[in-house]
Amino acid sequence: MITDKIQQDIVKAQDLTKVFGQFRAVDNINFSVKKQECFGLLGPNGAGKTTTIRMVSCFLQPSSGSLEVLNKNTQEAARFIKRNIGICPQEDNLDPDLKVDDNLRVFARYFDIVGSQTNKRCEELLHFMGLYSKRKSRIEELSSGMKRRLIVARSLLNKPSLLILDEPTTGLDPQSRHQIWESLHQLKQEGATILITTHYMDEAAYLCDRLVIMDHGKIIVEGTPKGLIKEYIGPSVIEISSVDKDVETYLKAKNLVYEKSSTHFFIYGKSIAPLWPEITQKFGEESCVLRMANLEDVFLKLTGRELREV
């Protein structure tokens, strides 16, 4: 029974495409989100993450391909789907005309959550997100971290079968980020299914069971955070802060996998750790760093280091 649950697709996208004029924002992507998993959509700006999320949320209609959420077509059953999912948008769209608790109460009413159960549910969520003492505050009095937490609380009002988070911690201080992570982690343990986009690789590594990296509207890779690091980078990375020709000649001679930025060389591979003493001796210990490989290495390797101006 448990395996059945885990196999069930909460989101299923097949050949999903969204075209705006001549621009293919999402270009023929396939992915699925399984029940009770946290699935990440990663990618640089303009990769198509938000467009994908907006299609899953029934805000945008796909140009072609099929998209099912909770086993229903997003174009035919938008109302049903929206009743059963929770959405945390990128931008703050809390209602500034209403106090904190009224934001939740009025939002609950859109879901037909009315009457005596409403206050109980709202208070539960205010406690859960650590906002109970702010329940009578005006929205403009909240810090950006509190606003985020209130948006998360709001998205949980209807006990969603799928929680969609679009860059939930962008622009927050470390304390607020960790507070949100802890809440999301707790939700995961309670069996929530989560679809998340993020720019933060540590966030993705911490929260996601599985993820895809998108670029230019396409999915370029899919896997678990650990699996991707292992496959594309290896266990460790050596950084040399130099752009010297000698370094490059050495790396080429040793037949090493490396990347060159305007200030650094990055050396990847399964067996680079033994080379560490030799490299530090050659190029100086102070300009070399040996560290664990992380998801950011995978991301930059696959999507490149150039700035994205979209």
Added chain:
Amino acid sequence: MNSVLKNISWRSWRVWQRNFDVYKATWKVNFIPPILEPLLYLFAFGIGLGNLVQNVSVEGNTISYLRFIAPGLVATAIMNHGFFETTYASFVRMYFQRTFDAILSTPLMLEDVIFGEIIWGATKALMAGTIMLVIAVVWGLISWQAALIMVPISFLAGMTFSSLGMCFTAIVKDIEMFNFPVFLFITPMFLFSGVFFPISSLPLWAQYAAQALPLTFLVSVLRSLALGHFHQTHALELLWLAIIALICTYLSLVLMKKRILK
């Protein structure tokens, strides 16, 4: 066509409730303008101008200038409050506060949101019209019987002006652009729809032009009712207001879908 209309549901009521909750929270402030506005008009036009223009002949009756303009001022209040709610106020909710976006992540569809906003605009018109009527009745300018009939008409005409406003909200790029419809529609209607003088005193071409303005029908119906008359043509004028409301509601839904859902 069906796709737009089939998505309107009773859930529009939730949007109305949201706006009403906000209104209730600040009702003391909200009540002041609709009460002061008619008093200012009555004072300026009725007493100031009324001393120059003593009596007016209309539909075979000779009445004081104050009695002449009272129904017109009710109509103006209905137009202003309906139109301004779905232009400036709705635009702020849609564009600056992203309230529509937030509501769209619930079971409500865009059509529910827009229709709810239009009904709310009509409700604001109804409230402003009613306040104006109460003052006119107390002042002895309109009989309470006639005023009672005018209350539901305020809502109908409110739908006309609020749905018209929503069409502009669907197409303007920024909030300053509302100056155009205000300058091109609202101000001319205020001046040339028979609020301050009978349309028959205009040159013939202007009389025809005035016949294209929704406020003209509303003023005509309300003034006759205030005089205790109701002709068949007034039924047609009300029907025409309803038709404009239907067309503008449909048009605003189509335009808003284009604007928000692309």
